[in-house]
Amino acid sequence: MNSSPRILAFLPTLNDFAVLPQICAAIQALPGDYAVLVIDDGSYPPLDRATLPPGTMVGHLPENYGLGVATHVAMDHMLAHGYDVLVRLDSDGQHPVDKIPLLVDEVTADRADFAIGTRIDPHKGFGARILATRFISAYYRLIARWLTGSRVLGDLTSGFMAMNRRTASLMAKEPLERYPEPEMLMLGMLEGLRIARVPIKANEREFGRSTIGVNRAMLLFYRFNIFALSRLFDGAKRP
Amino acid sequence: MMKFVAVLVLAVGLFLLAKRRLIQIDMSFFLYVALVALAIGSLSPTFIDVVAHIFGIIYQPLAVILLALFILLCMVTLVAIYITRLGQRHTTLVRRFAAIELADEERRRAALKG
Numbered sequence: 001m002n003s004s005p006r007i008l009a010f011l012p013t014l015n016d017f018a019v020l021p022q023i024c025a026a027i028q029a030l031p032g033d034y035a036v037l038v039i040d041d042g043s044y045p046p047l048d049r050a051t052l053p054p055g056t057m058v059g060h061l062p063e064n065y066g067l068g069v070a071t072h073v074a075m076d077h078m079l080a081h082g083y084d085v086l087v088r089l090d091s092d093g094q095h096p097v098d099k100i101p102l103l104v105d106e107v108t109a110d111r112a113d114f115a116i117g118t119r120i121d122p123h124k125g126f127g128a129r130i131l132a133t134r135f136i137s138a139y140y141r142l143i144a145r146w147l148t149g150s151r152v153l154g155d156l157t158s159g160f161m162a163m164n165r166r167t168a169s170l171m172a173k174e175p176l177e178r179y180p181e182p183e184m185l186m187l188g189m190l191e192g193l194r195i196a197r198v199p200i201k202a203n204e205r206e207f208g209r210s211t212i213g214v215n216r217a218m219l220l221f222y223r224f225n226i227f228a229l230s231r232l233f234d235g236a237k238r239p
Numbered sequence: 240m241m242k243f244v245a246v247l248v249l250a251v252g253l254f255l256l257a258k259r260r261l262i263q264i265d266m267s268f269f270l271y272v273a274l275v276a277l278a279i280g281s282l283s284p285t286f287i288d289v290v291a292h293i294f295g296i297i298y299q300p301l302a303v304i305l306l307a308l309f310i311l312l313c314m315v316t317l318v319a320i321y322i323t324r325l326g327q328r329h330t331t332l333v334r335r336f337a338a339i340e341l342a343d344e345e346r347r348r349a350a351l352k353g
Binding site: 035037039054055057058059060061062065069072073076077080081175 | 327330333334337338340341342344345347348351352
């Protein structure tokens with residue numbers, strides 16, 4: 001990798017514009033060759049480009065296609081325009097911008113193909129929702145360990161990640177659906193990618209709310225099981 | 240006689256739907272297969288009895304309902320497969336269009352950077 005890697009920071013957003021200009025500006029202020037790409041995943045009203053700092057690239061999807069398609073679009077762009085690293089972070093300010101270089105360093109220093117910002121104690125508290133999330137995360141880790149033979153540390157659901165071109169090429173061929181993070185991480189493990197986990201302290205969500213309700217959580221849980229079973233039948237080999 | 244009229248009306252109806260492209264020709268294939276199978280089955284006065292016997296259904300008329308449910312399930316599955324394929328093709332197109340739009344964005348950014 002060259003001395004000044006080109007980095008594409010990608011923020012998918014759905015009606016979540018409150019802190020987006022500040023996040024874009026903070027990324028552009030980071031040392032290094034950063035380009036910022038915002039994918040508006042079918043927001044209504046659509047994201048107004050004028051609210052973002054100059055130089056921010058904006059892509060509008062005509063409908064809400066979900067994180068999988070938005071991530072695909074960003075990976076396609078990264079691969080087509082010669083970027084070395086793709087960083088993905090949330091547009092609601094939960095992911096600390098100042099930790100981006102830590103993830104990028106893992107990739108540019110060739111220590112990892114795929115770096116995940118793993119939240120420290122991501123699900124604090126004892127509410128029903130928190131307990132359910134903890135249980136599901138533990139289940140995800142158990143299945144991931146069973147399939148891959150590797151111990152999966154931290155949470156599999158973190159959307160704060162950096163990847164090199166090899167990882168993007170691999171993921172771009174896979175069908176990614178809504179909330180694809182657990183599948184992406186497991187795919188990476190199954191394909192023998194070098195995965196680094198960078199502990200981060202996620203910020204509290206300042207605006208908006210999680211789009212994952214009970215129904216969607218059940219659907220995601222079901223989808224993860226289908227994914228795991230499919231990989232099992234495909235004869236997933238432990239790396 | 241009425242059985243044949245019913246099958247004929249359904250067959251013509253399906254043909255018209257396919258002809259006017261209201262149903263994709265490929266999708267109408269299974270419906271025709273089901274129609275032909277039912278038409279042949281209806282020729283035999285013991286068809287339902289045989290079906291009921293094979294599946295161990297004691298109350299024979301219930302076999303008609305189960306047969307209809309089976310055909311419906313097959314059709315719903317077929318439609319789900321078509322919709323999934325359509326969704327995948329749609330996603331491919333969305334990615335292509337987004338790539339074109341973002342290529343412009345990249346040019347704009349490069350111009351801004353000088």
